[in-house]
Amino acid sequence: MSDWISVRVAERREEADGVVGLILAPTGPGSLPAYEPGAHIDLKLPNGLVRQYSLCGPQANGATYELGILHEAEGRGGSRYVHEHLAVGEVLEISAPRNLFPLVPGQPALLFAGGIGITPILSMADELARQGLAYELHYCTRSATRAAFRQRIGETHAAERVHFHYDDEPETRVDIEALLSGEPTERHIYVCGPNGFMDFVLGAARARDWPEERLHSERFSGAAENADGDAFEIEIAGTGQVIHVPAGLSATAALAAAGIEVPLSCEQGICGTCLTTVLSGVPDHRDMYLSPAERAANDCFTPCCSRALTARLIIDL
Numbered sequence: 399m400s401d402w403i404s405v406r407v408a409e410r411r412e413e414a415d416g417v418v419g420l421i422l423a424p425t426g427p428g429s430l431p432a433y434e435p436g437a438h439i440d441l442k443l444p445n446g447l448v449r450q451y452s453l454c455g456p457q458a459n460g461a462t463y464e465l466g467i468l469h470e471a472e473g474r475g476g477s478r479y480v481h482e483h484l485a486v487g488e489v490l491e492i493s494a495p496r497n498l499f500p501l502v503p504g505q506p507a508l509l510f511a512g513g514i515g516i517t518p519i520l521s522m523a524d525e526l527a528r529q530g531l532a533y534e535l536h537y538c539t540r541s542a543t544r545a546a547f548r549q550r551i552g553e554t555h556a557a558e559r560v561h562f563h564y565d566d567e568p569e570t571r572v573d574i575e576a577l578l579s580g581e582p583t584e585r586h587i588y589v590c591g592p593n594g595f596m597d598f599v600l601g602a603a604r605a606r607d608w609p610e611e612r613l614h615s616e617r618f619s620g621a622a623e624n625a626d627g628d629a630f631e632i633e634i635a636g637t638g639q640v641i642h643v644p645a646g647l648s649a650t651a652a653l654a655a656a657g658i659e660v661p662l663s664c665e666q667g668i669c670g671t672c673l674t675t676v677l678s679g680v681p682d683h684r685d686m687y688l689s690p691a692e693r694a695a696n697d698c699f700t701p702c703c704s705r706a707l708t709a710r711l712i713i714d715l
């Protein structure tokens with residue numbers, strides 16, 4: 399990426415157990431690009447890692463961006479670096495915002511956040527409140543101490559709009575049956591959080607025939623989820639070499655083990671860095687980068703997270 403923006407860590411605070419909040423400000427004169435709720439940026443860390451984080455601060459101020467970053471002990475090192483090393487005053491590079499999880503304009507919404515999935519969802523709640531639209535925010539965490547931005551949410555959103563659900567306080571657990579009972583309304587559902595949480599919410603909505611066009615989600619998948627699925631083979635068109643991708647290993651990991659490096663950044667199907675041409679076979683697209691039309695064409699895939707629906711994919715590498 400060529401258009402990196404230089405920013406300084408203007409503020410760092412502990413938002414909740416395991417969650418650091420960062421305020422990023424431009425290093426020079428001028429403002430940061432505007433963004434829509436649901437957008438994320440690439441954050442280039444001093445250790446060379448590039449990671450994607452949703453923006454959760456005020457969209458209109460242009461003076462700062464706000465991020466909430468969960469310490470993922472089993473992660474790939476980005477969040478660990480932020481938690482253990484990143485200090486106020488440090489200068490970083492970020493991309494311009496991109497949005498793969500936009501709000502449908504002018505429509506009422508039911509927002510579900512699981513854990514750190516609050517970051518894009520909070521940005522949406524702020525915008526819905528600003529526009530005076532109907533919304534409800536359901537924020538689920540393991541405990542109250544793990545709920546990031548709790549104070550700010552309480553101060554900026556009417557109490558009847560916001561519902562906190564804590565696993566260790568059973569009386570607060572989300573009653574999805576009650577929430578989605580009755581006829582699907584005009585509301586759109588937006589979900590972000592761990593895979594199990596998202597499957598729970600989306601599965602409940604689909605079981606009640608909630609229209610697909612009113613279901614919106616952003617999935618943060620980890621390496622384990624990327625490797626989930628049947629074994630398949632990859633044939634390299636140029637050389638004829640065949641690589642076995644076993645269940646439990648991502649395609650990029652299998653390729654790397656065979657000495658074939660694919661450029662990687664997010665490793666979650668968000669950025670498109672690993673996009674690879676497919677000459678034959680049908681990919682099992684698991685990314686959020688390709689449009690529905692691009693997926694249907696089946697002539698490329700993101701091997702960091704996607705797999706195959708056919709026994710073999712022939713790729714152009």
Ligand code: FES
Pocket residue numbers: 661662663664665666667668669670671672673685687700701702703
């Ligand atoms: S590395 Fe980002 S989509 Fe594959």
